[in-house]
Amino acid sequence: MRSTQVVASFTLALFAALSLNLRPATAQASRVAEIAGYSSADRTDRLIAGAKKEGSLTLYTSHTVADMGLLKSAFEAKYGVKINVWRSNSEDIIQRTTTEYRGGRFEVDAFETDQSGLEALHREKILQRVNSPVIADLVPQASAPGDWLGTRLQIITAAVNTQAIPKVDWPKTYEDLLDPKFKGKLAVEAGDSDWFATIVTAMGEEKGLKLFRDIVAKNGVSIRKGHTLLATLVSAGEVPFAITTYLFKLEQMQKSGAPIAPVILNPAVARVNGVGLAASAPHPHAAILFMDWLLSDGQAILAANEFFATNVKYAHTPPGLKLEFVNAAEQVDQGPKWQKLFDETFGKKGR
Numbered sequence: 001m002r003s004t005q006v007v008a009s010f011t012l013a014l015f016a017a018l019s020l021n022l023r024p025a026t027a028q029a030s031r032v033a034e035i036a037g038y039s040s041a042d043r044t045d046r047l048i049a050g051a052k053k054e055g056s057l058t059l060y061t062s063h064t065v066a067d068m069g070l071l072k073s074a075f076e077a078k079y080g081v082k083i084n085v086w087r088s089n090s091e092d093i094i095q096r097t098t099t100e101y102r103g104g105r106f107e108v109d110a111f112e113t114d115q116s117g118l119e120a121l122h123r124e125k126i127l128q129r130v131n132s133p134v135i136a137d138l139v140p141q142a143s144a145p146g147d148w149l150g151t152r153l154q155i156i157t158a159a160v161n162t163q164a165i166p167k168v169d170w171p172k173t174y175e176d177l178l179d180p181k182f183k184g185k186l187a188v189e190a191g192d193s194d195w196f197a198t199i200v201t202a203m204g205e206e207k208g209l210k211l212f213r214d215i216v217a218k219n220g221v222s223i224r225k226g227h228t229l230l231a232t233l234v235s236a237g238e239v240p241f242a243i244t245t246y247l248f249k250l251e252q253m254q255k256s257g258a259p260i261a262p263v264i265l266n267p268a269v270a271r272v273n274g275v276g277l278a279a280s281a282p283h284p285h286a287a288i289l290f291m292d293w294l295l296s297d298g299q300a301i302l303a304a305n306e307f308f309a310t311n312v313k314y315a316h317t318p319p320g321l322k323l324e325f326v327n328a329a330e331q332v333d334q335g336p337k338w339q340k341l342f343d344e345t346f347g348k349k350g351r
Contacts, residue, residue: 026280028106028282032277032278032281032284033128033279035047035050035284035285035288036129036130036131036288038131038288039133044289047292049285050284050285051079051283051285051286051289052079052080052081053285054081055081055082055286056082056083056283057082057083057110057281057283057287057290058083058084058109059083059084059108059109059110059112060088060093060096060097060108060111060112060113061086061112061113062088062090062093062112062114063113068087070305071298078293078297079293081286081289086108090114090116090117091117093111093117094117094120097111097121097126097278098126101280106278106281108281109278109281109282109283109286110275110277110281110287111127111276111278112273113273113274114272115150115272116194116328116335118147118274119328119329119331120332121148122146122147122148122276123332125279126278126279127276127277127278128277128278129147130149130277130291132288132291132295134149134292134295134296134311135149137312137313138312139310139312141270141272141325142272142274142310147276148274148276149291150273150274150310151275151294151295151309152272152273152307152308152309152310153270153272153273153310153317153323154246154248154270154271154308155246155269155270155308155317156192156246156268156269156271157244157245157247157250157262157264157265157269157321158171158241158243158244158262158264158265159231159234159241159242159250159261159262159263160234160240160241161235161236161237161239161241161259162259163259164185164237164240164241169181172265173265173266174199174211174212174215175211177243178211178214178215178218178219179219180219182219184219184220185241186215186222186241186242186243187222187223187234188223188224189223189227189242189244190223190225191225192244192342193335194269194331194338195244195269196212196338196341197326197330197341198267198324198326198327200212200341209341213345216347221243221346223346227244227245227246228246231245231249231260234260235258235260237259243265247262247268247318248305248306248307249306251306252306262318266320267324268321268323269325270308270323270325270326271325272326272328275290275291277291295310295311296311299311299314302314303315
């Protein structure tokens, strides 16, 4: 998840436009490609043996500290291989990695972040495709990207304070948000221009833009920075109804007894968060072993903590949920357009 709001679409489009082709033609890159292509029956044994010799891996991630901590502890306990974690938002991960690769510094082994960040790294040829047997167990949206693989679905849906708005008044469609009873009660997360693009495109651009502009004109929509913050404000009653929050966070908060509930306004939107191998990873055995584990055993940990796993053995979505997936390539290519439309519709100021 993003901890700060940067103009993500602009940053990603900039990196995409540079076409730097930063994949290094080094002996290490060739070695990483060879290891990533392992397909023999002893593949896992070879990865474990190599990982134990390497002793550690370095991971750049935008996962929360607490949730990544659970995964880190479980992996280290199973294999005795340490994960060195550097955490930031996806934009910072791109900037740090491209700076390092331009300077010939190859310190990172793997990335765990959102699809837009991984798409940007893919375009800069910083990622190495991994021939993992786990790919066959993933939902199509997680296995399609190629150079990176989806680990979890980030489902964006609405949330309501159950004490502030009675269930009989909960909206069933986006059009219901035009009702005057929602005046002064609505909010949206400041960085969700990709959600906006996906929803408006699904509705038909002209129709979708008019609907949200009418909602803002009639009832107002405040802008808040941070999905976790917005969910917390809903739970506290400061924001009675949030149009965009992360579904996993709502389920976590519900378990703790918070007066909050998801409201399914179809179509809901899903981003794919994923994992990728650095092309010149200094610890390739450990990094690939971690990727395989995260896409198999690690999925059980994600699912137990209300995340939406991509491995079909652990995947689940609420009944009645119809998903539209954010297209990673279009997110990068058309990001500036949709950020502009989002700002024009909802405003730029957040708090």
